Amino acid sequence: MSILLRCPVCYEALRSEQKSAVCKNNHRFDRARQGYLNLLPSNKKRSKNPGDDQMMVEARTRFLNHGYYQPVVDALIDKLKSFGNEASQRILDAGCGEGYYTSGIKEQLKDSSVCGFDIAKPAILAASKRNKAIEWLVASVSELPLMDEQFDAVISIFSRSDWPEFVRVLKPGGHIVLLTPGQNHLMALRRAIYDEVRPYPEDKRLQDLPEDLALLESQxxxxxxxxxxxxxxxxxxxxxxxYWHVNAGQNSNLSNWVSWNVNWKCACRWYKSTTHQHR
Incomplete structure (x- = not known):
């Protein structure tokens, strides 16, 4: 069950043709040697190299590979399994970064079709090395190069959400799983950096929740x-x-610490689509 792609130029369906994806208007996108597709045209970028840079991607890859955030993967898989139809699920990881969570899901839900995208090319390059069975895309969350109503679940982990686009690509009755920092997420790290630390506003993304999504549960x-x-x-x-708020003195203090206990807390919410409002 392949992922149905949409041309980012004319919005027509893309079909596979050898090592390319082509629409009926002959807009062509070649697959990179690593297997991913770049479906973010240069005229739709806000900067030359949007998203995380190579240094951040490498740091995240090293850190996550140690399993510090495995409880997040476990919770996501449990929730996806509870939605049913495990064998036939299409799952979209929106803002997948270097693919740690996406790959964990695919490894556990082997019969599912999984797509991960990120706006940062270095992140997708790293993700492509993790799992060749996933459709990896360089793309923007604000204009998904994906056909309508095909995904059983859309997940967004510490990433930006675009509710209208999520609803557009979601099947009727499909689910969105949103994971955001809890109020005291990484409090020890933040106290080492800032003079005043404020709780994260957990409900910030609920303010613009569209009418065709209903909050089912929070965890x-x-x-x-x-x-x-x-x-x-x-x-x-x-x-x-x-990282971008740390001065030289703070950086030195942090790097001299030999060990550190860190609490993190995430708020996980899942939603179910009710009706669709196509654009």
């Missing part, structure tokens, strides 16, 4: 991790936006 995922070396501490810092 908190809480975990304590022990970072036992400087590399892990610095990788955690580098994979977050907090």
């Amino acid at each position: 908190t995922i809480h975990h304590l991790m022990m970072l036992e070396n400087t590399q892990a501490i610095m990788d955690l810092l580098a994979m977050t936006p907090h």
Whole structure:
């Protein structure tokens, strides 16, 4: 069950043709040697190299590969299994980064069709090395190069959401799983950086929830991790936006810590589509 792609130029369906994807208007997109498709035209980028850079991607890859966020993967898989039709599910990971969560889902739900996309090309390059059975795309969340009403589930993990686009590609009755930082997420890290630390606004994304989505349930995922070396501490810092707020003195203090206990707490919510409002 293949993922149905849409041309980012004219919005017609894309068909596979050798190592390319082509629409009826002959807009052609070649697959990279690593297997992914770049479906983000240069005229739709807000910068030359949008998204995470190579340094952040490498830090995230090293850190996540140690399994610090495995409880998130486990919770996502349990929830996806509860939706039923495991063998025939199409799953979209919106803003997949370097593919840690996406690959974990595919490894557990082997018969599902999984697509992951991110706006950052370095992230998709890294993701392509994780699992060749996933459709990897360079794309923007605000204009998904995907055909309508095909996904059973859309997941968004610490990433930007676009409710209208999520609803458009979701099957009627499909689910959206949204995971955001809990109010005290990575509090120890934030206290080491900022003079004043405010709780994350957990309900921020609910303010613009469309009428055709209904909140079904919320869950908190809480975990304590022990970072036992400087590399892990610095990788955690580098994979977050907090990295850009650290001055030289703080950076030195953090890098001199030998070990660190870090609590993190995530808010996981899932929604079910009711009606569709096509554009």
